[in-house]
Amino acid sequence: MQPAARGWRSPAAAAEASPYAMPSPVQPASPKGTKEAVKNALSRWGRKVGEATRKAEDLSRNTWQHLRTAPSIAEAALGRIAQGTKVLAEGGHDRIFRQAFSAPPDEQLRKSYACYLSTAAGPVVGVLYLSTARVAFCSDGPLSYEAAAGGDGDGDRKEWSYYKVAIPLHRLRAASASASKLNPAEKFIELVSVDRHEFWFMGFVNYDGAVAHLQEALSGFHNLQA
Numbered sequence: 001m002q003p004a005a006r007g008w009r010s011p012a013a014a015a016e017a018s019p020y021a022m023p024s025p026v027q028p029a030s031p032k033g034t035k036e037a038v039k040n041a042l043s044r045w046g047r048k049v050g051e052a053t054r055k056a057e058d059l060s061r062n063t064w065q066h067l068r069t070a071p072s073i074a075e076a077a078l079g080r081i082a083q084g085t086k087v088l089a090e091g092g093h094d095r096i097f098r099q100a101f102s103a104p105p106d107e108q109l110r111k112s113y114a115c116y117l118s119t120a121a122g123p124v125v126g127v128l129y130l131s132t133a134r135v136a137f138c139s140d141g142p143l144s145y146e147a148a149a150g151g152d153g154d155g156d157r158k159e160w161s162y163y164k165v166a167i168p169l170h171r172l173r174a175a176s177a178s179a180s181k182l183n184p185a186e187k188f189i190e191l192v193s194v195d196r197h198e199f200w201f202m203g204f205v206n207y208d209g210a211v212a213h214l215q216e217a218l219s220g221f222h223n224l225q226a
Contacts, residue, residue, distance in 0.1 A: 093109065093112040093127065093129070094109045096127075096138075097109050097112070097129045097131070097136070097138075100136075100138045100162070100164065101129075101134075101136050101138070101164070101166055103131065103133075107131050107132055107133045107134075108131060108132045109129060109130075109131045110130045110131060110132065110213065110217065111129075111130040111209070111210075111213050112127050112128070112129050112130070113127065113128045113130075113204055113205070113206055113209070113210045114126075114127055114204070114205045115127070115128050115137075115189075115201045115202065115203050115204045115205075115210070116201065116202050116203040117137050117139075117163065117165065117199065117200070117201055118188075118199075118200040118201070118202060119163070123202065123203065124139050124143065124163050125139065125140050125203075126138050126139040126140050126163065127140070128201055128210065130213055130214060130217055133168060133169060134166050134167055134168045134169055135166075135167050135169070135172060135175075135191060135214065135217075136164070136165065136166040136167070137163075137164065137165040137166075137199075137201070138162055138163070138164050139162050139163040139164070141162075142160040142161055142162050143160065143161065143162070143163050144158050144159070144160050145158070145159060145160075145161065146158060146159075165199060167191060167193055167199075169217065169218065169221045170221065171193050171194050171195075172191060172192075172193060172194070172218055172221075173192045173193055173194045173196075174190070174191070174192045174218070175189060175190070175191055175192075175211075175214040175215050175218050176189070176190045176192070177189055177211045178190060186202065187202065187204065187207050188200055188201065188202045189201045189202075189204070189207075189210060189211060189214065191214075
């Protein structure tokens with residue numbers, strides 16, 4: 001049986017009727033104050049919408065640049081879907097990273113970024129990993145290469161291997177951001193080791209985040225060493 005409808009009680013009467021009622025008087029707001037509050041709320045909302053729009057535009061541009069870096073946009077799109085399925089099937093980027101680089105239990109993965117590594121044979125699509133101990137890259141799939149033949153004289157033979165790069169943080173000298181002068185949408189991250197080996201990464205889906213976290217990790221590690 002539903003209770004009979006009753007009119008609103010005053011706060012004081014409600015408090016007398018129930019020990020759980022808590023009257024809280026409200027000071028009357030001036031029309032000017034209300035108007036300013038509405039303007040401020042709309043201004044904050046506008047800034048948030050603008051920021052979200054910029055992030056969406058950046059993501060769209062970066063994703064398009066990531067796809068067109070590959071020789072075939074269609075193959076690149078299917079490759080990203082396949083990689084996402086692999087990540088889900090194998091339990092996340094952390095497990096893939098540990099398997100690929102035999103990471104010890106005390107090494108923690110911080111971030112992972114889909115990108116390409118520039119090589120003499122062309123861009124190689126894969127994932128750049130940032131851990132507490134190193135920066136590493138592993139191609140999404142195995143790549144073929146010609147291996148020298150053995151003593152049977154049958155000539156070179158084709159073999160397959162994942163393309164991997166791993167630079168310990170204490171061997172990393174610099175992480176620099178740059179862009180193509182002809183096409184500013186083509187953005188790069190250059191990693192330089194202490195013995196002057198250079199690695200160029202491009203086609204990031206989250207370029208700004210990769211730059212910020214790589215430079216932060218490098219700076220933090222150098223400060224600890226100092």
